[in-house]
Amino acid sequence: MTAMEHINQIARDMRAYLSEASSKSEKKFIGVMHPIVPQEVLFAACLHPVRLFPFPGEQTNMAHAHLHVYTSSIFRAIWDQVLKGQFSFLDGVVLPESCETVTYFSRGWRYHRKNDFVATMAGVRFNKTKNALIFFRDDLENLKKELEEFTGREIFEEALTYAIDVYNRNRELLGNICNLMKQERPPLTGVDLFNIFMVSHVMDKEENNRLLEKLLSELLDLPAGERPKARLLVSGPCLVDGRIYETIQAAGATAVCADTNMGLRSLAGQSESDNDPLLALARSYANLPCPFSISAEHRLSYLLDLVQEYAVDGVIFAIERACEAEIMDFPYLERELRKKGVPVGFVETEYMCDMAPVQTRIEGFIESVMK
Amino acid sequence: MSENKPKRLESAKAVSAALRQYYEDIWAGHPLAWSVVSSNPLNDICRMLGIRVAYPENYACVCAAQHFSEKYCTIAEANNYKPELCSYIRNNFGYLLAQDNDHPLGGIPKPDLLMVVSNACLNYLKWFDALRLFFDKPYVVLNTPHRMFDYEVPDYYIRYVAREIEECIGQLEKISGNKVTDQKLKETAHLSREQGKYWRELLDLNKAVPAPMNLSDLANLIFVPSSLSGTQHGVDLLKLATAEIKERIKKREGAIQDERHRLVMFNIPPWYRLGFVNYFAQRGCVFPFGDYNRYLWYTQDFEDTDPIEYFAKKGLSFGLDGGCGSTIAETLYGCIGDRLARDIKEFKIDGAVVAINKSCKIMSTGALDVANLIHERFHLPVVLIDVDQADERTYAEGQVQQRLEAFFEMLENK
Numbered sequence: 001m002t003a004m005e006h007i008n009q010i011a012r013d014m015r016a017y018l019s020e021a022s023s024k025s026e027k028k029f030i031g032v033m034h035p036i037v038p039q040e041v042l043f044a045a046c047l048h049p050v051r052l053f054p055f056p057g058e059q060t061n062m063a064h065a066h067l068h069v070y071t072s073s074i075f076r077a078i079w080d081q082v083l084k085g086q087f088s089f090l091d092g093v094v095l096p097e098s099c100e101t102v103t104y105f106s107r108g109w110r111y112h113r114k115n116d117f118v119a120t121m122a123g124v125r126f127n128k129t130k131n132a133l134i135f136f137r138d139d140l141e142n143l144k145k146e147l148e149e150f151t152g153r154e155i156f157e158e159a160l161t162y163a164i165d166v167y168n169r170n171r172e173l174l175g176n177i178c179n180l181m182k183q184e185r186p187p188l189t190g191v192d193l194f195n196i197f198m199v200s201h202v203m204d205k206e207e208n209n210r211l212l213e214k215l216l217s218e219l220l221d222l223p224a225g226e227r228p229k230a231r232l233l234v235s236g237p238c239l240v241d242g243r244i245y246e247t248i249q250a251a252g253a254t255a256v257c258a259d260t261n262m263g264l265r266s267l268a269g270q271s272e273s274d275n276d277p278l279l280a281l282a283r284s285y286a287n288l289p290c291p292f293s294i295s296a297e298h299r300l301s302y303l304l305d306l307v308q309e310y311a312v313d314g315v316i317f318a319i320e321r322a323c324e325a326e327i328m329d330f331p332y333l334e335r336e337l338r339k340k341g342v343p344v345g346f347v348e349t350e351y352m353c354d355m356a357p358v359q360t361r362i363e364g365f366i367e368s369v370m371k
Numbered sequence: 372m373s374e375n376k377p378k379r380l381e382s383a384k385a386v387s388a389a390l391r392q393y394y395e396d397i398w399a400g401h402p403l404a405w406s407v408v409s410s411n412p413l414n415d416i417c418r419m420l421g422i423r424v425a426y427p428e429n430y431a432c433v434c435a436a437q438h439f440s441e442k443y444c445t446i447a448e449a450n451n452y453k454p455e456l457c458s459y460i461r462n463n464f465g466y467l468l469a470q471d472n473d474h475p476l477g478g479i480p481k482p483d484l485l486m487v488v489s490n491a492c493l494n495y496l497k498w499f500d501a502l503r504l505f506f507d508k509p510y511v512v513l514n515t516p517h518r519m520f521d522y523e524v525p526d527y528y529i530r531y532v533a534r535e536i537e538e539c540i541g542q543l544e545k546i547s548g549n550k551v552t553d554q555k556l557k558e559t560a561h562l563s564r565e566q567g568k569y570w571r572e573l574l575d576l577n578k579a580v581p582a583p584m585n586l587s588d589l590a591n592l593i594f595v596p597s598s599l600s601g602t603q604h605g606v607d608l609l610k611l612a613t614a615e616i617k618e619r620i621k622k623r624e625g626a627i628q629d630e631r632h633r634l635v636m637f638n639i640p641p642w643y644r645l646g647f648v649n650y651f652a653q654r655g656c657v658f659p660f661g662d663y664n665r666y667l668w669y670t671q672d673f674e675d676t677d678p679i680e681y682f683a684k685k686g687l688s689f690g691l692d693g694g695c696g697s698t699i700a701e702t703l704y705g706c707i708g709d710r711l712a713r714d715i716k717e718f719k720i721d722g723a724v725v726a727i728n729k730s731c732k733i734m735s736t737g738a739l740d741v742a743n744l745i746h747e748r749f750h751l752p753v754v755l756i757d758v759d760q761a762d763e764r765t766y767a768e769g770q771v772q773q774r775l776e777a778f779f780e781m782l783e784n785k
């Protein structure tokens with residue numbers, strides 16, 4: 001089986017993969033919401049961090065008793081699946097100060113699931129002052145202590161440094177794969193890229209590094225792919241629905257890069273070495289291009305860089321209906337991108353939403369870009 | 372149904388006059404900051420520097436009360452501000468993008484700087500960031516991390532916010548060309564603390580039967596701690612209100628004539644239905660407190676000998692009692708414990724109105740669990756209604772009334 005086939009196989013049924021992986025592993029599995037949590041600290045604590053997202057294709061119903069309909073459908077679906085026991089392989093979660101729903105329901109999680117390990121983490125938003133970095137570092141120290149209490153073992157500095165190396169390597173490999181998408185004829189589809197990222201979010205990082213190395217060497221031998229009719233940048237929060245990428249692909253275009261919580265934003269934490277590994281982590285994670293962490297202005301320059309680097313023909317924003325930080329940035333980003341001559345499309349998404357209107361909009365946008 | 376007209380507080384007239392004066396004064400000179408109301412130490416600091424402060428959030432309430440929000444929200448939506456955004460934000464951008472000059476209270480002047488604290492909702496930062504880009508003006512941000520754990524706020528939180536306040540003071544001094552003196556800092560912190568004491572006393576006085584104040588009185592009075600914080604005038608107004616309330620209690624005078632039920636309200640009231648509370652009053656129902664006023668501003672008393680530390684704690688104290696650095700939503704889960712039980716008992720609450728507010732996730736997260744708990748643990752009638760605090764278009768009058776009628780029946784049959 002090629003590396004890509006292996007990845008696609010896992011991506012087809014992530015829950016089955018995780019259940020099996022956890023039963024074989026000696027490590028405890030911990031769900032982590034959003035890319036802003038430095039998973040290195042968990043890895044150093046001999047835990048297996050897994051990015052939290054809902055498994056596809058389920059009806060959300062039980063969660064409605066606790067989370068009202070104006071909260072994020074993504075997080076409601078996660079909570080629903082937790083209540084239904086579909087995350088039974090998890091021993092706890094880390095819920096950072098991030099979007100409204102996740103931040104404010106962290107206490108709700110504790111209230112309902114008294115036996116779960118629930119850690120929270122504060123955010124350093126907007127002002128990245130020296131004080132802020134020290135605070136962030138202190139907060140990571142706090143997280144470290146909580147993890148030590150939970151696991152009953154100390155997290156040594158060497159373990160942290162090793163974890164940083166493993167995660168840096170993972171980001172480097174994923175970054176190399178993303179670079180291949182800059183080619184005129186990318187060797188992968190947007191759907192493949194999405195699956196590669198999703199699998200990296202659940203797999204043990206060292207194992208994932210080996211798989212990505214294999215993938216990269218196989219990709220070098222592959223003939224160039226087709227020239228896409230249009231090259232798109234997809235931007236949005238927790239875009240966990242592969243159907244968006246499939247729709248783009250089916251319309252003859254390729255999502256060559258994804259500025260999403262599941263995509264490129266997860267790569268922004270490359271840590272420089274430092275005598276103080278927690279400070280190194282604080283420094284790199286403080287600047288993640290997530291809307292709840294930085295100004296729309298900085299997101300704009302980040303997006304414009306991506307537009308250039310990936311030579312995209314248009315940006316399509318695919319935004320969860322309740323994701324206020326994202327929709328708050330949208331009017332500015334749309335206006336400014338258009339001013340710079342970058343075509344912009346918008347689709348509103350929800351967990352397992354009806355794809356018909358989304359498909360119509362995506363197809364319409366691709367057509368307009370191709371003209 | 373009895374007439375049961377609420378009796379207006381005499382001190383409310385002084386508060387209304389202060390509000391009118393406030394909106395006049397903000398036109399009187401520069402620099403003017405636009406800011407957020409929540410437990411925001413930067414507002415106190417601005418006053419020391421001669422920077423006037425206007426609150427688009429407060430102004431959105433005024434717009435809603437005068438039925439302008441529909442117009443503004445529609446304009447904002449036509450300009451890409453999606454309907455899912457908080458209606459205060461849509462109201463604000465609609466106001467800015469409106470082509471005419473027909474605005475409640477004559478509008479609010481354009482800002483010279485934008486100033487924000489992150490302790491209430493996360494939208495604050497994004498909203499004011501968007502305003503900064505809209506106006507291209509300086510942006511002063513005080514990040515006050517949300518405390519999401521049960522234990523006392525650690526020292527490093529206070530240290531961090533105190534240092535950030537010092538940075539903000541430096542920025543504000545530059546903008547205003549004035550200096551914050553140690554003496555002024557001390558005085559302002561003290562006045563801010565004094566106001567808190569009167570505010571908490573006022574809230575506690577409402578445990579009396581009959582309740583001397585209704586939710587609308589509290590909503591009116593909240594203008595003082597939220598907008599006149601750190602001023603002698605604010606302290607005087609709350610002192611005046613406290614004296615009047617004590618008088619009412621002495622005379623056993625209630626906010627409504629025939630008090631038969633005492634209710635608690637969760638969430639922000641729909642500002643465009645000022646008759647909302649009267650509708651309850653007609654059924655003999657009074658609201659001695661709501662989470663909006665009891666659990667938000669000035670819930671705790673902090674030592675003010677080190678004013679910067681006082682302001683740091685104030686910035687971190689939006690919500691919970693027994694420690695600073697929390698959010699309202701934490702309060703909903705936080706209050707689920709002893710706090711709510713104690714308040715229900717001490718305020719002699721016999722029913723609850725729980726609103727789910729489309730705009731405000733922070734106020735609505737936990738609301739369903741609170742409703743369940745009140746019903747199951749305290750065996751009290753509860754009604755759930757859908758409101759939006761400022762977007763009138765979402766208010767389904769018929770549906771709300773239907774639910775309330777059923778609720779009144781439950782109350783009577785209890």
Ligand code: SF4
Nearest residue numbers: 072099237238320323
């Ligand atoms: S999509 Fe947005 S609102 Fe939903 S969980 Fe992700 S960041 Fe939060």
Ligand code: SF4
Nearest residue numbers: 457491492494730731
């Ligand atoms: S979301 Fe809530 S706290 Fe935030 S501005 Fe709107 S009403 Fe206020």
